[in-house]
Amino acid sequence: MSVNRRRTTNTIEVNFLARWLVIVFLIGLAGLFFVYLKNQQHAVGNQSRLVEAALREEEGRDEALKAQITSMTSRGALQHRLDDGYITLQAIRDTAIARVTPPAPAEVDGVLRTASRDPESRFGPGVPQRAVNR
């Protein structure tokens, strides 16, 4: 009897089942992971969009402020303020100027230069003179 029952009962192939369960589980896991990564990608993309927008906004504000500073400190604007009396020009006496290099002495013509243009006194002996920015 017992022999017959064993013959009519299907055996569960645990190994086979387990293998497929693992495969399906892994595929499922991979799918979920893929969805997770995709979500992450979108979230990061969204974040970067927001950061880019914020950066653009800041850049724009920075440029706008720079343009404002340029127009407020331009020669023309300062001239207008000078003419309107909002600012004045004060002569600076020679004694009030602190020089980092010693001033050039008066030359043979007796004229004292407003700035030292002697390369050695400005940059030290042997140092080539830097181009004077006009």
Next chain:
Amino acid sequence: MKGTGERIGVVCALLVLIFTAFAWRLIHLQILKHDYYQEIAAEKHDTRQVIQARRGRILDRNGEELAVNVPVQMVYADGSHIQKPAAVAGVAAPFLEMTPEELTEKLTTKSKYVVIRKGVSEEKAQDMIRALEKANLHGLYLQEGSVRSYPNGEMLCDVLGYVDHTGHGADGIEKTCDDALTGQEGFRWIEHDRKGREIVVYRGQEQLPENGSDIRLSIDMGLQAIAEREVDAAYKTNHPASATAILADPNTGEILAMASRPNYDPNKFNQAKSEEMRNRAISDIYEPGSVFKIVVTSAAYNEGIVNDKTQIFCENGHFSYGGKIIKDHHGSGDLSIPEILMKSSNIGAAKISLRMKDQMFYDYVRKFGFGTRSGIPLPGEIPGQVIPPHRWDMLTKTRVAFGQSISVTPIQMVMAMSAIANGGKLLKPKLVMSKGEGSAELTEAPVAQVVKTESANYIANALEKVVGNQGTAPLARIEGYRVAGKTGTAQKISPHGGYLEGRYIVSFAGFFPVNKPRIMGIVIVDDAKLGETANYGGSVAGPVFAKIGEKAARHLDMDPEPTDSVSKQDSSTAAVSAR
């Protein structure tokens, strides 16, 4: 049992058929109709986002900003994203300085791109977007842009020009260097979601913009400010029709300053009158008067027709030639070449021209750059008018010799006088030093050697006497420097032919220091309201030149010349003796 098997077979067959149909449909949609549906999807979601290139700045030779960009936003609507136009308008209208009704009307559209307002400030635009997001409303978007700003206002307006509503240069350097300044706009293909937000993951092809190059001019804003101030003062004091001043480096042809009145503010160019927008330095022609005597004298000296021993009899001020009388302001007898220049003798200049062949004289006039555009990189330059010898009558040559019957532009006169200052080389005026950061400095080769160095130096030394006590322009002297120059006082041409009585264009063109010229300048005052007795080049334009020169020398920290050489010019003031 058999029946069960058949039923199962039928069900399976049906299932196979159904799934085959689905599979076929899938193949149809995904493969056969792929391009068609992709196009529809792309049309709905893909957008080519333009990335604007920044327009290059314009700088002076020391890097001072002359034209900059102020970022602004353009607000546009995508009608397909707007569910409630009235609600969106209610929130956005105050930021756009529009009424809600006006905005609602514009927003009631299915169009995907409707420009709502241009030139909205960065701050207002961002505030508007935040307010819309807070109210959970969509459909209004921003597109970056910029407006051109000229921080110095009217200063240097003729050189800078302006940018029109299309964002391209319409005048001045903005126009001539438009290609370099504009750059190349970029783009990015983007997909957006139902709410119009970009889906960054599906960002497509992208090309970054190439920003425009910065243009560095030869203009020195320190000198420009000096020239502007003095020209402005002359304009307000003498009430002329116009006043112009140009400063240049005679050794390189670099234009250091260019100012004229009337002028305009390029920030408000649409409010300017056409009269104010003309760059008189390059587009106004005038009869130069006695300044032109430098051409005939240097040409004759260069050809050996006259020399330092030559004496010309100046007919005591009245010379009858060709049935007409040529007059001098002060009659003289025999005069040397330097004396002819010093006293500005018309008769002397006319007689020198008569010693030259017509074609030779004409060739020298052309070699000095008259009758040809100087090539300054500004729009609207005109070549002036030089009558060719075959159209001359008996008097033409003598008239041209003292600056009549010829029309020149101020820039031509500057370059011609520079040729005298630099040893005879005619230079092309240089206004653009470099294009783009770190780019090599643009160099210009001399156009021609007009006269020999020796001839140029001889005339330069002779011109030094013009600012002496006996000369026509003692008021053009600059303390501490040897100045050479020539005055010009020319009657204005009547549009109906002939000359206008009592109306003059006066000028002074000069350079200093004589032995090593660094500054070349011209001042032209057109029709000053001073009366005939006071309206001379030496008394109106000369002092303006002196004031500009004195301040320019201080600005450039130029070494004053040794006192003994300057004293040759006799520093005591004297009345103007001749035109």
